[in-house]
Each structure stands twice: as C-alpha cells, then as structure tokens.
Amino acid sequence: MSAYRNLSIAQKQIVWAWAFLAVPVLFYVSIRFYPTANAFLLAFQEWNLLGTRRWAGIDNFVKLWHDPVFWIVFKNTMLYLIIGTPISLLISFIVAYHLDKVRFMHGFIRALYFLPFLTSTVAMAWVWRWFYQPVPIGLFNNFLASLGISQIAFLNSTSNALPAILAPAVWAGLGFQIIIFMAGLRAIPQTYYEAARIDGVSWWTTLWEITLPLLKPTIVFIVVFSSIGFLRIFDQVFNMTTNNPGGPLNSTKPLVLMIYDTAFNGYNMGYAAAQTVVLFTVLLLVSLLQLRILRDR
Amino acid sequence: MRKPKQWIAAAAAGVLSVGMATAEAVEIEYWQYFFEARVTAMDTLIENFEKANPDITVKMSHFPYADYRTKVAAAIPAGEGPDVVQLFYGWLNDYVDAELIQPLPNDVFDPGMIEAEFFPMVSAMKRGDSYMALPTAVRSLALFYNERLFEEAGIESPPATLDELVETAKKLTKKDGAGNVTSVGITTGMTGQDHHWFREVLTRQFGGDPYKDGYKTVNYNDDAGKAALAFYDGLRSEHGVTVNGFMDEAQAAFKAGRAGMHIDGSFRIGALDKTRGLKWGVAELPAGPTGIKSNYSSYWVNAITSKASDEKYDAAVKFMQYVTSDEAMQIWLDTVGELPAKPSTALTEANKGHAVYGPFVRGLEYANSTVFANESAQRQVLVDMVSRVELEGQSLEEALSDAATAEQVILDEYYQ
Numbered sequence: 241m242s243a244y245r246n247l248s249i250a251q252k253q254i255v256w257a258w259a260f261l262a263v264p265v266l267f268y269v270s271i272r273f274y275p276t277a278n279a280f281l282l283a284f285q286e287w288n289l290l291g292t293r294r295w296a297g298i299d300n301f302v303k304l305w306h307d308p309v310f311w312i313v314f315k316n317t318m319l320y321l322i323i324g325t326p327i328s329l330l331i332s333f334i335v336a337y338h339l340d341k342v343r344f345m346h347g348f349i350r351a352l353y354f355l356p357f358l359t360s361t362v363a364m365a366w367v368w369r370w371f372y373q374p375v376p377i378g379l380f381n382n383f384l385a386s387l388g389i390s391q392i393a394f395l396n397s398t399s400n401a402l403p404a405i406l407a408p409a410v411w412a413g414l415g416f417q418i419i420i421f422m423a424g425l426r427a428i429p430q431t432y433y434e435a436a437r438i439d440g441v442s443w444w445t446t447l448w449e450i451t452l453p454l455l456k457p458t459i460v461f462i463v464v465f466s467s468i469g470f471l472r473i474f475d476q477v478f479n480m481t482t483n484n485p486g487g488p489l490n491s492t493k494p495l496v497l498m499i500y501d502t503a504f505n506g507y508n509m510g511y512a513a514a515q516t517v518v519l520f521t522v523l524l525l526v527s528l529l530q531l532r533i534l535r536d537r
Numbered sequence: 538m539r540k541p542k543q544w545i546a547a548a549a550a551g552v553l554s555v556g557m558a559t560a561e562a563v564e565i566e567y568w569q570y571f572f573e574a575r576v577t578a579m580d581t582l583i584e585n586f587e588k589a590n591p592d593i594t595v596k597m598s599h600f601p602y603a604d605y606r607t608k609v610a611a612a613i614p615a616g617e618g619p620d621v622v623q624l625f626y627g628w629l630n631d632y633v634d635a636e637l638i639q640p641l642p643n644d645v646f647d648p649g650m651i652e653a654e655f656f657p658m659v660s661a662m663k664r665g666d667s668y669m670a671l672p673t674a675v676r677s678l679a680l681f682y683n684e685r686l687f688e689e690a691g692i693e694s695p696p697a698t699l700d701e702l703v704e705t706a707k708k709l710t711k712k713d714g715a716g717n718v719t720s721v722g723i724t725t726g727m728t729g730q731d732h733h734w735f736r737e738v739l740t741r742q743f744g745g746d747p748y749k750d751g752y753k754t755v756n757y758n759d760d761a762g763k764a765a766l767a768f769y770d771g772l773r774s775e776h777g778v779t780v781n782g783f784m785d786e787a788q789a790a791f792k793a794g795r796a797g798m799h800i801d802g803s804f805r806i807g808a809l810d811k812t813r814g815l816k817w818g819v820a821e822l823p824a825g826p827t828g829i830k831s832n833y834s835s836y837w838v839n840a841i842t843s844k845a846s847d848e849k850y851d852a853a854v855k856f857m858q859y860v861t862s863d864e865a866m867q868i869w870l871d872t873v874g875e876l877p878a879k880p881s882t883a884l885t886e887a888n889k890g891h892a893v894y895g896p897f898v899r900g901l902e903y904a905n906s907t908v909f910a911n912e913s914a915q916r917q918v919l920v921d922m923v924s925r926v927e928l929e930g931q932s933l934e935e936a937l938s939d940a941a942t943a944e945q946v947i948l949d950e951y952y953q
Contacts, residue, residue: 290635
C-alpha cells in the first residue's frame with residue numbers, strides 16, 4: 241500500500257483508470273481475442289470437431305486457392321459489397337436529404353423508414369422469399385401473371401438470385417443509414433447555407449460545396465459500416481435459400497455461408513478457419529482502404 | 538497440468554461412490570437431439586426401463602440438432618455428458634475415430650445374432666468383430682398421394698410402375714391460362730428426399746449400381762445413371778408434370794393440396810397427420826421398367842460412450858438392451874412413426890398390412906442405405922447436377938459426369 245501512497249495524484253488516477261479498465265480488457269481478451277487467436281491457429285490445423293487437432297501447415301490455404309467454389313464465393317461477396325454499398329448510400333442520402341426538408345408528418349415517415357431495421361432479418365428474409373416465389377404463391381409473380389406478363393424466376397436463376405437477395409438487405413439497412421445521414425445534415429451549421437443564399441449560389445453548388453464536404457465524416461462512417469455489413473452478409477442469403485444454401489449453383493453464396501457450411505455441415509474446422517482468416521483479411525484491407533481514401537486531406 | 542486435475546477427479550469420484558453405495562442406485566445419462574416425437578417416445582422407454590430396473594435411473598438431455606454434435610464432442614472427452622448417446626448412422630466413422638464410443642460387449646450383443654435378427658443394412662455398424670452401435674428404428678421412403686386430387690382426376694389406384702407414375706402425374710397436373718403450373722402432378726427437387734430416390738432407387742431400377750467398393754467409388758455415371766437422370770429430369774422438361782422447388786418446398790406443396798404425389802420418408806407421417814383437410818394415402822415406390830423395386834433406408838443409432846465405466850457401463854448395457862428390444866421398437870413405431878429395425882418386429886402381418894406404415898415396412902425388405910461421407914455435400918452435388926441441366930442447359934451426359942466427378946472428390950477426401 242505504501243507504494244500506492246507515494247504516487248502523485250495523476251499517477252493514482254492512472255492506477256484507478258486501469259483498475260476500471262481491467263474489467264472490459266479482461267472481458268475482451270477472453271471472449272474476443274482468445275477465440276480469434278484460436279481461429280488463426282486452427283487455420284493451420286486439421287480438425288473434424290471430434291478428434292484431435294493435427295498440424296496441416298498451409299494446406300488449408302493451398303486447398304482454398306485451388307477451390308473453384310471459393311472463387312465464385314469470393315466474387316459473390318465482392319458483388320454484394322460493390323453493388324450494395326453504393327446503392328444503399330445513394331438511396332439513403334437522397335431520402336435523408338429530402339426528409340430533412342419535410343415538416344409534414346416528419347416523425348411518422350422517418351419511423352416508416354426505420355421500421356425494417358428493427359425487424360428481425362430472419363422474418364424479413366422469409367417474407368421476401370415468399371414474395372419471390374413463382375405462381376401460385378409468390379406475390380410478385382402472381383401480380384405479373386394477373387397482368388398476363390410471363391413470370392420472372394427471381395430466386396431460381398443464376399443471374400437474378402443475387403440482386404433479388406441483395407434488395408431486401410439494402411432495404412433493411414436504409415433506416416439506420418437515413419438516421420445517421422439526418423443527424424449529419426442537422427449538424428451542419430445553418431450559417432453556411434444563409435451565406436450561400438445571400439451570395440445567390442445555385443442548389444447544386446450548395447450541395448456539392450457545402451453539404452457533401454461537411455458530411456464527409458458521416459459518409460466515411462456509413463461506407464465503412466455498410467461495407468462491413470455487406471462483406472459479412474449471411475442471414476438474408478441463408479434464410480432465402482435454406483433448401484439449397486447459397487444456390488442455385490452457388491450463385492448467391494457469400495463467404496460467411498461457405499464458412500458455415502464447411503464448419504457445420506462438412507465438420508472441416510481447419511478449412512473453415514482458413515476461410516475465416518481470409519474474410520478477416522479482406523475486411524481489414526477494405527476498411528483500411530476506405531478510411532485512407534475518404535480521410536480528411 | 539493434468540495430474541492435479543486427475544487427483545481431484547479421483548477424490549471426487551471416491552466421495553461420490555461412497556454416496557452411491559448407500560443409495561445403491563446408478564444414474565446414467567442419455568443424449569439425443571430434439572425432435573418432439575422422439576423425446577416423447579424416449580420418455581416412455583425410460584419409464585418402462587426404470588420400472589423393470591428400479592436400481593437404475595436414466596436422465597435424458599436433448600439439444601437442438603444444430604448444436605448436438607458440438608456438445609457431444611466437447612462433453613465426452615471431458616468425462617462429462619452421456620453414457621448412452623444417439624448418433625446418425627453416417628457419423629459412425631467420425632465417432633469411432635474420435636474414440637467417443639466403445640464397442641458393444643459381444644456376450645450380450647452377439648454379432649451373429651444381430652446379423653440374424655436385424656435388417657442387413659445394420660451391418661454397417663460393425664467394426665472388427667463387434668458392433669459399435671445399434672438402431673431402435675429405421676426409416677424408408679414411400680409415395681404419398683393426395684386422395685382428393687386422385688378422386689377429382691378419376692384415378693383409382695396409385696401408380697405401381699414408373700410409366701404409370703408419369704401417366705398419373707399428367708392427369709393430376711393443373712395449369713392456368715398462361716400455362717403456369719398451379720398444381721403439380723408429382724413434386725420434385727433434389728433438396729428433399731429425391732436425391733435418395735435418384736441414387737438408391739432410380740439408378741438401380743434402370744439397371745445400375747450407384748456405388749462400388751462399399752460406397753467409396755461413384756458408379757452412377759453410366760447408361761443406367763443416364764436413363765435415371767433422363768427419367769427424373771423428363772418429369773419436368775419432357776412431361777411438364779412438375780416444377781422443381783414448386784411452392785418452395787415439396788412437402789409444403791403436398792400439405793397445401795397443390796401436389797398430387799410426393800416422395801418422402803416415414804418421418805413425414807406425423808406432420809401430415811396434423812394437417813387439417815388433407816386426405817392422403819401412401820403407396821410403395823413405383824417399380825422400375827424391368828420390375829426392379831428398390832428403396833432407401835436411413836437410421837439413427839444408440840451407442841455406449843467411452844465415458845461409461847464400471848456400474849454405469851453395466852447400466853448402459855442394460856439400457857442398450859432395452860432400447861433395441863422388440864417392445865421398444867413397437868413403442869417407437871407407435872410414437873414416432875419410425876419402423877422397427879428387426880424384420881421380426883417390423884414385418885408382422887399387422888405392420889405390413891397397415892394402411893400407413895405398410896408401404897414403408899414393405900419397402901424395407903429391398904432397401905439400401907447409402908454410406909455417406911458428407912451427406913449434405915453429396916446431396917448438393919445432385920442438386921447442382923439438376924440445376925445445371927435446368928438453368929444452364931447443360932446436357933444430361935455432362936451434368937451426370939460432372940456430378941460423379943464432384944462426388945468422387947468428396948469421397949476421396951474423406952477416405953484418403
């Protein structure tokens with residue numbers, strides 16, 4: 241105790257800060273970092289969940305490199321990212337921008353946009369799955385058929401299935417992004433707009449020179465956040481294609497679903513861990529790249 | 538590291554055994570995955586067993602199917618968990634390799650007797666000179682049909698051959714003005730039970746043998762396989778009596794009365810019984826062009842874990858004896874709808890003549906059990922085979938040979 245008594249006040253504050261911090265630090269180390277490290281280790285091993293783990297060197301990664309399904313899955317994951325992120329960003333900005341100007345029933349409309357975000361993904365995916373079914377049960381196709389238009393194979397098609405699954409995922413994420421955008425818009429001081437109006441600046445210039453630059457931190461946040469979301473997409477895909485997970489013909493399978501399938505249907509834990517390491521690396525690279533591109537100069 | 542732990546465990550065991558000795562009761566634990574009817578049936582079995590063996594109590598735990606294997610794998614090596622465990626027949630290799638289960642004692646479970654008494658497919662549970670596990674019940678496939686739709690179409694009896702199947706399905710198919718199918722003659726979709734129908738039934742009926750070397754080599758990439766695939770895909774492409782994945786799930790379409798016929802397992806009986814307004818019947822799977830009958834059978838088995846020892850082991854043996862007895866099998870049939878694993882119990886006149894169980898029971902006489910390395914991956918191969926033909930216009934020959942190659946890779950990896 242005397243050691244403690246001899247400390248200065250600033251040092252004592254540090255000791256106390258660490259004492260309190262120790263709880264979350266311990267928590268994170270045991271439930272986050274330890275399993276993560278274990279997964280990295282497992283990526284270099286062979287394990288069927290039942291027996292002993294065997295060292296496999298980089299076999300799992302070599303196998304992954306030569307696995308044609310992995311490259312299809314990798315492409316799908318990237319498609320979810322590069323289609324999903326810009327579209328959801330654009331739509332949510334347009335909605336937020338206009339919603340910001342609406343006074344009539346503002347709260348109600350905002351709630352409507354936010355509602356899908358509150359809904360359970362599983363329930364939502366199953367409802368959309370029903371929407372997409374062919375005649376006689378599917379909502380969209382029944383509507384088309386009643387107009388005499390031929391049916392569209394939404395989910396049973398290698399080209400339509402991925403966008404069909406992405407649509408509800410984008411829709412569900414909109415509410416959250418709109419709220420964040422609106423908060424960002426509200427945070428821009430009105431004085432800039434007043435000054436612009438006095439100078440007689442056009443609507444476009446106001447948007448391009450004032451709104452967007454000042455929204456940059458918000459945009460960075462949403463881009464990084466939604467990118468991570470799309471790279472990790474799983475619930476929507478799995479629940480909309482449970483009969484043929486990630487199908488047809490792997491055309492909708494994202495990396496996370498491949499990991500799940502390898503681990504819990506194939507019981508090939510080492511190979512699944514190797515895929516997880518790849519996903520982690522991709523997530524890290526994409527996030528770092530975005531932060532670098534979008535950071536303040 | 539292990540020493541002190543073992544010491545503590547030994548001490549704890551000592552204390553426990555003192556407590557046990559006074560109570561003179563053994564408690565063993567039984568694990569299975571959660572499926573309501575199975576749990577109810579097991580409750581009944583445990584009750585009967587405890588009545589006959591007052592000094593043994595059996596504690597059952599069940600887990601969701603998704604967590605089941607993980608829990609078993611974690612518990613047994615740690616010396617916890619079940620003394621008797623339920624597993625799928627296809628998992629046996631993994632359980633044996635991981636030393637999770639131990640052989641059944643030959644003096645009680647005499648291999649010669651088992652081979653004489655049980656259905657032949659159970660021999661897949663033998664390792665060396667002993668059996669590792671035994672089933673209470675087995676499942677097989679049959680053709681469910683909708684009696685109302687049959688009546689409406691003026692069909693008197695379910696099809697007995699594949700040709701009749703096509704003709705019957707044609708009469709049952711309904712289309713709207715634009716040609717969209719609104720009710721299928723027969724459900725198809727490899728995601729359900731159809732991959733079993735294709736493997737073990739259709740390929741054999743067209744004169745093939747789907748696997749060689751004890752299911753380690755794919756053998757359906759021949760003329761028989763081609764004929765089988767042509768028949769299967771023809772239901773959709775040639776005869777238009779089905780839509781793959783119609784109404785999302787074959788069994789849902791059948792339940793909704795939108796499918797005339799549907800091939801499924803005996804485990805579906807319970808769910809169909811609960812469907813209001815559905816009048817259905819069951820028939821044996823249609824015979825092939827040369828009259829060959831075939832069926833697919835699968836089963837869950839019980840085994841004694843490597844954790845059970847001493848008096849718990851003895852109690853576990855007794856429990857295993859009871860759950861593989863004729864009495865237990867009949868209770869299982871009445872509660873779960875799964876068929877007894879012994880011909881003597883299954884093939885009674887009452888069971889064979891039963892309106893619902895009869896076709897399944899008769900199917901058992903000529904059933905085969907695929908030995909899967911990875912059932913879901915092997916199913917996926919056939920799902921993709923049919924998808925490539927339907928969605929990408931691949932020829933039947935190529936689709937079949939691609940599937941055979943892909944499945945062989947799975948088998949080779951597993952048996953390497």
